[in-house]
Amino acid sequence: MLALSSRLFGLSKLQLSSTMLPQIQTDESLTSYVRRSLFLNQLGAGMEAFKQLTTFPNLRNTEVKIIASALGWPGCYGFNRLIHNHTLKAVDYIFKSNQDFSYSQKQYIRDDVRFCDWKASFCPDCVRDDLKKLGYSYWRRFSTPFITVCYKHNTVLMERCPFCNKLFSQTAHPLDVMWQGCRGNYLNEAISLPNDDPLALRHAVMVHEICSSPYYLSYEGMIHSLRDKAASVTQHLSGESARQMNFLYYQMDALQDSLNIYVKINNASRHDESKLGLTKFIAKIYGGFSDVLGDLTAHEFEFRSIDSLWSTYQSGGIETANFVEEDSINGLGYWSCPNPCQWSKSEHSTDHLETKISRRYKCCNLIAS
Ligand SMILES: [Zn+2]
Ligand SMILES: [Zn+2]
Known part of the structure; x- marks a missing residue:
């Protein structure tokens, strides 16, 4: 890389x-x-x-x-604004711990996450709506394989060209088919296929609503709520459904145990698990996003607006997370370590070793510096 x-x-x-x-x-x-x-x-x-x-x-x-x-849109703010509004990875960053002061943790200074690839899928009804409204259409971030249904029209997303059956991809059938058509046909001519899987629709709607949340959502609260909800739902199930729900309960219970430890040692740097997979469980257990919000309000969580953390990235820390907030107007970066963990002081800690290495923080637009 x-x-x-x-x-x-x-x-x-x-x-x-x-x-x-x-x-x-x-x-x-x-x-x-x-x-x-x-x-x-x-x-x-x-x-x-x-x-x-x-x-x-x-x-x-x-x-x-x-x-x-x-x-x-340069700098950390522009980087995170683009990720938040145009990639599915946003879900990973909207669920957040109170101890995390960055939007995408270390991703602004690391290169280990794939934010988007060339696979794509479309809803014919969305294409037709776009043509009426904009005069053209485009590919959405809500796409297969993770999202299989259009949250607006409840139609199956098409990942193969309806005219030549090729998968939309980087080279075999590039995304230009949206604007130049295929074999004289255009994607708005495709016949939409109604979805018959209620869970797939609920999941698509749920992910869309999570991505539209004006505030961060409590990650600890979500795990806690899923665990409690799984426990209460299991009582009314039997057979394979009960077994699956019970498995989910134990998964959430184990996750909550580890989160409790991280919260205790003030370690936001550990909250880097993918949250995207959780949305399938959320859609399975909750009827809608308003029910999720209802349960989350029972947990202590600081309501912060989404764009309030776009300028901040996690600049380092293994035992303790530390952050840099970019001030693009003055070209400065403000370093902070709001929740120091006692383990960082140990001579055997990675943080202690890092203090022996001098580091220069570049500011503000890392790519241009
Ligand atoms: Zn649609
Ligand atoms: Zn084609």
């Missing part, structure tokens, strides 16, 4: 002006935006960086920063 990053690091110097780019649309996936920009302005000055992005199998930290920068 290092080689890829350094290649793109050079590319960041190719200036893309946000005025040349189309507006990124609500819930548009990053790969849709890259391909759509190129489709509209293939030969435009500065599009070399976007062309290069299409050669990578997926978009990670460096690639997301290039898009954010091109949109005129």
Whole structure:
């Protein structure tokens, strides 16, 4: 990955002006935006960086920063704004511990998460609605394999082209089919397939509502609520359903035990499990998002608006999380360690070893510095 990053690091110097780019649309996936920009302005000055992005199998930290920068959203704030509004990874960051002061923890300075790839799926009814409203359509972040149904129209998302049966992908059938069609046909001509799986719809709606939450949601509260709910639901089930619900109870119980330990030692750096998988359990147990919110309010949690943490990243810490908040106006970064853990002081701790290494924090736009 290092080689890829350094290649793109050079590319960041190719200036893309946000005025040349189309507006990124609500819930548009990053790969849709890259391909759509190129489709509209293939030969435009500065599009070399976007062309290069299409050669990578997926978009990670460096690639997301290039898009954010091109949109005129630089720095940590712009990076997280793009992730929050245009990738499914947002779910992982909306569920949060009170001790976490960053939006995406260390992802602003690390390159180990794939934020988006080139697989895509579409709802024919959404395409038809978009054509009426915008005159064109685009690919959404709510997509297969994780989301299988359109939350708006309750139709099965199509991951294969209805005209040639190829999977939408990076090379076999690139996303341009949305704008140039296939064999003389266009995706708005596709016949939509009604969904007959109520759980798949509930899951799609739930993920959409989680992503639309104006506030962070308590991760500890969610685990606690799922555990209690699983325990009460199990009593009314039998056979395989009861066994599955019981298994979920024990999973949540074990997770809660480990979270209790992390909370006790003030260690936000440990809360880095993927929360996306949890949404399937949430949809299974809860009728709707309002029921989830009802249960979460019973837990002590600081309500923070989503964009309040976009400027902050976790700058380090193994036993104790420490943070840097970027001040893009003054070009400064403010370091803080709000919840020091007693284990960090131990000579055997990784944090203690790190204090022996001097480190320079770059600010504010890491990719441009
Ligand atoms: Zn739809
Ligand atoms: Zn096709």
